[in-house]
Amino acid sequence: MGHSKPHRPTALVVEDDDIQREMLSLMLEDRNFEVLQCEDGETAALALKMKHPTLMVTDINLVGKMDGVDLAHYAQQQNADMRIIVISGRPLPRPLPPGAQFxxxxxxxxALLAATKR
Structure with missing residues (x-):
């Protein structure tokens, strides 16, 4: 008889910088998240639909047509209960969806790990 693995929450990390994406992913894996990594908003949108993560951490500046603010709004439409964390070195270009953290x-x-426990 096989043993089932305990359920691990899934996090989506969306960052176009490889080093930052890997650093964020390792930090979340240490907190027992299963982590999906994407470098652009379009791939992340597919991951949101297919994998249903409970947490998304995204940069604002991404390669492709969708930025992190667009992605945050899309993520909330997919799952209103998802924790959404947006990070950037610049000020927000426009408002985030309600409940998203910047x-x-x-x-x-x-600070980031405290926000994942909300």
Whole structure:
């Protein structure tokens, strides 16, 4: 008889910088998240539809046509209960959906991890 693995929440990390994406992913994996990584909004939108993550961490500036703010609004339409964290080194270009959190870079790991527990 097989043993089932305990359910791990899924997080989606969307960042076009490889090093930052990997750093965020490792931090979340240490918190027992299964992590999906994307570098652009279009791929992330597909991951949102197919994998139904409970948490998304996205940069604002992404390669492709969709930026992180667009992606945050799309994610909330897909799952109103999803925790959404948006990070950027620049000010927000337009409002985020209600409940989404914004962090300026550099993001301190303790602040980001506290936001994932909401």
């Amino acid at each position: 962090f300026t870079k550099p993001v301190y790991p303790t």
